[in-house]
Amino acid sequence: MTGSRRLAVTAGVLAAAGGVALTLGPAVGAGPVATIGSIALIALVGAAALWLAVGQLLGAGETSVRMPEPESRLGYRVPGQAFAATLDEVSLAGRRQQATDGDPPRERLRATLRDLAVGTLARTDGWSPSTAADRLADGTWTDDGTAAALFAGEDRPPVPRLAYLPVGDVDLPVTRRARHAVTALADRAGVGEPDPDARLDRRNDSASGPYWPRGEFPQRRSTGLTWLVTAGVLAVSVGGLWFGQPGVVLTATLGVALLGVAAAQSPSPTVTLSRSLSTDAPAAGDRVTVxxxxxxTGDTTLPDIRLVDGVPPGLAVVEGSPRFTTALRPGNAATFSYTVAAVKGRHTFEPGLVVVGDGIGATETATTVEVAGGPTELDCGFELRDGRTDPPRPQVTMMSGQRVGDASGAGVEFDTQREYRPGDPPSRINWNHRARTGELATVEFREPRLSRVAVLVDTRPPAYVAAERDGVPAPRHGAVAAFTVASRLLADGVPVGFGTVPAENSWTPPGAGPDQRRRLGACFADDDAVPWSPPGAVEIARTLDIEGHSVTLLSPDCTDPSTVEGAYGRLTRSRRLATLREHGIPVRGWPPAEGSEGVGLDVRH
Amino acid sequence: MSGTETEVRVAGALPPVSVGVTAVAVVVVAVLVAPSPVPLGVALTGGVGVAIGLFRFESRSITAGAGLLFVAVVLSGGRSTGWYLAATVPVVLAWVNARYALRLGRQIGRAGATLRVELVHTILTLAVLVVGGGAGYVASRSVAGGGSPLSLALLFVAVVLFTVALRRA
Known part of the structure; x- marks a missing residue:
């Protein structure tokens, strides 16, 4: 307890004792002087209490620890979202009846689909571009009248009245025609039979930002309850006195009791976690119960434990919940379980996030808890389990590759014959040819080259698309394919290098042998090289910094804050740079207009 | 995968026990102040505020609603000190529980089992309020016989000082 609090408690005890004493012996405190003194004391302390109450209320705010949401994978972009956005734009412009002289969004949609239709019909029906354009214009390219009307119908069909209502999702004629046109084209090209009335998931959140909280733990936070109770107690006391209602004043004791318990209780997150898996090496698609x-492990009761288990970012929960709450006496334990669907990869569990609160909800302490017992990884199917993990079989030549190169040169297998060029070795001159024709010719042999293969996975942010919003993103499928291809090549003795584009730190130079196979598994099975969300510049810089590299970030400021959107861009950029500076990474930003002069030379090296 | 194989419920749903206790506490307050129409109207308005705060996840609405519930208790005035204390207990219980329900709803939702912590929280809060209210009632009984205005002033000063001392940032 601090000195000021001790003083306040002592004074409070003395005041309470004085009040009780005066109650028991009323003669001591009676008379006009006491009455005037009481009024002055109440007014003085009441004013101070009101001032404190207002201050508390202004400072009050609901704060709670943000829990991550590991139930599903990060949200990925779904192919087709750009087309959905175009349809939305056309709908909005149509409802507002914008641009009566021309309708850029509508025309853009028509032009885009016309190009697509001409290309598709050329492939499927063998029509020339002009024929396809004519068939589109006269509406004879499809039996679907709605689809045909997109290119052949009247220019501005009337907008249905229902479309102006703020509720519902009524299609405009042009967007309905566009949907039908795409359906007809998909049917014609045999790429599926989409439902023209089905809608894409419009949530446009991208897979960015930290998946799991990485802040400084433990974090102890007030929930705002003590602030509000303090304000309430002070206000009720003053109000009750003002209106001469001793009963109302005494209701403040309820608040004081809450404050007392909040001050006395301060549970620490003395918990440990252990985890078990129904199987730690499942096949893809298997359900694994965690x-x-x-x-x-502490010596006090924890009345309010909330926790979220650190489901790996690549796994989705299909049954149960990784969230759990309980109250535990010292030494007691509680168990919960949930089920995840395994997908290819080696998935590392995050530490559990535990929030421990006091009994009345005044404070909570959040911390991450590493699992003390049990597996921390779920390995799904990246290792080849058919015995082909042995070293490559011995080669009869010194060349470690088997592939015959395309180049001609020195070798043993005849490839071609060409005119003699001065400097060609005499041993490769075709003397028979010279004897027959009298001309010099040089024999070229097939040149067995050491064939080296690079297997790369595209991990640029635009590659992060998935069939469903919370599906497996394309780069992770790419990692499976790259692993399979590289494994087979290595098994054939072909030196293979592998990595990602952009390379970052993941490039492994070509090599062969068991060590390379081990490196291959580590590269693609783990989610370091091919993460479940595309790394941003901040993450890359921090990763390099953590790995011991001396990182300095040069960041040209390409934002223009003259518009709201531009100002937003500058604000978010400033936040990113501030994050790096907080972690001790020097950041040098400069306006590109200054050219190389603005870059400066204060780069760490 | 998820969302197609099994519908997984995530955070964002209110825990049932805390919401139920809050609702019961609001009804108790309304019943206590019911004989007078004005306090009843204020109490019902406060109850609506608490409900709006719960379903829109706004703690300020909950605090405003609980404030109106307390105003309803005060407006039904002219009662004994014990009655004020008893009627304020469900007000504070509703407020504390509703705020707890919000936090639990945001962090856990209905996905995880919350019955145990909700019951522990409710019982603990109720116990603290009953003990605090009992202490207040005993104090009121002892003060009731006194004729000195200074005694009430000193008790008031004691409440303020204790509040300041026990407040935690």
Whole structure:
């Protein structure tokens, strides 16, 4: 307890004792002087209490620890979202009846689909571009009248009245025709039979930002309850006195009791976690039950434990929940379980996030807890389990590759014959040819080259698309394919290098042998090289910094804050740079207009 | 995968026990102040505020609603000190529980089992309020016989000082 609090408590005890004493012996405190003194004391302390109450209320705010949401994978972009956005734009412009002289969004949509239709019909029906354009214009390219009307119908069909209502999702004629046109084209090209009335998931959140909280833990936070109770107690006391209602004044004791308990209780997150898996090496698609046990290792009761288990970012929960709450006496434990669907990869569990609160919800302490017992990884199917993990079989030549190169040169297998060029070795001159024709010719042999293969996975942010919003993103499928291809090549003795584009730190130079196979598994099975969300510049810089590299970031400021959107861009950029500076990474930003002069030379090296 | 194989419920749903206790506490307050129409109207308005705060996840609405519930208790005035204390207990219980429900709803939702912590929280809060209210009632009984205005002033000063001392940032 601090000195000021001790003083306040002492004074409070003395005041309470004085009040009780005066109650028991009323003669001491009676008379006009006491009455005037009481009024002055109440007014003085009441004013101070009101001032404090207002201050507390202004400072009050609901704060709670943000829990991550590991139930599903990060949201990925779904192919077709750009087309959905175009349809939305056309709908909005149509409802507002914009641009009566021309309708850029509508025309853009028509032109885009016309190009697509001409190209598709050329492939499927063998029509020339002019024929396809004519068939589109006269509406004879499809039996679907709605689809045909997109290119052949009247220019501005009337907008249905229902479309102006703020509720519902009524299609405009042009967007309905566009949907039908795409349906007809898909049917014609045999790429599927989409439902023209089905809608894409419009949530446009991209897979960015930290998946799991990485802040400084433990974090102890007030929930705002003590602030509000303090304000309430002070206000009720003053109000009750003002209106001469001793009963109302005494209701403040309820608040004081809450404050007392809040001050006395301060549970620490003395918990450990252990985890078990129904199988730690499942096949893709298998369901794996994760069982987590939380144990109170402290010597005080924890009345309010909330936790989220660190489901790996690549796994989705299909049954149960990784969230759990319980209250535990010292030494007690509780268990919960949930089920995930396995997908290819080696998935590392994050530490559990545990929030421990006091009994009345005044404070909470959040911390991450590493699992003390049990597996921390779920390995799904990246290792080849058919015995082909042995070293490559011995080669009869010194060349470690088997592939015959395309180049001609020195070798043993005849490839071609060409005119003699001065400097060609005499041993390769075709003397028979010279004897027959009298001309010099040089024989070229097939040149067995050491064939080296690079296997790369595209991990640029635009590559992060998935069939469903929370599906497996394309780069992770790419990692499976790259692993399979590189494994087979290595098994054939071909030196293979592998990595990602952009390379970052993941490039492994070509090599062969068991060590390279081990490096291959580590590269693609783990989610370091091919993460579940595309790394941003901040993450890359921090990763390099953590790995011991001396990082300095040069960041040209390409934002223009003259518009709201531009100002937003500058604000978010400033936040990113501030994050790096907080972690001790020097950042040098400069306006590109200054050219190389603005870059400066204060780069760490 | 998820969302197609099994519908997984995530955070964002209110825990049932805390919401139920809050609702019961609001009804108790309304019943206590019911004989007078004005306090009843204020209490019902406060109850609506608490409900709006719960379903829109706004703690300020909950605090405003609980404030109106307390105003309803005060407006039904002219009662004994014990009655004020008893009627304020469900007000504070509703407020504390509703705020707890919000936090639990945001962090856990209905996905995880919350019955145990909700019951522990409710019982603990109720116990603290009953003990605090009992202490207040005993104090009121002892003060009731006194004739000195200074005694009430000193008790008031004691409440303020204790509040300041026990407040935690």
């Amino acid at each position: 069982t987590v046990t939380v144990h109170n």
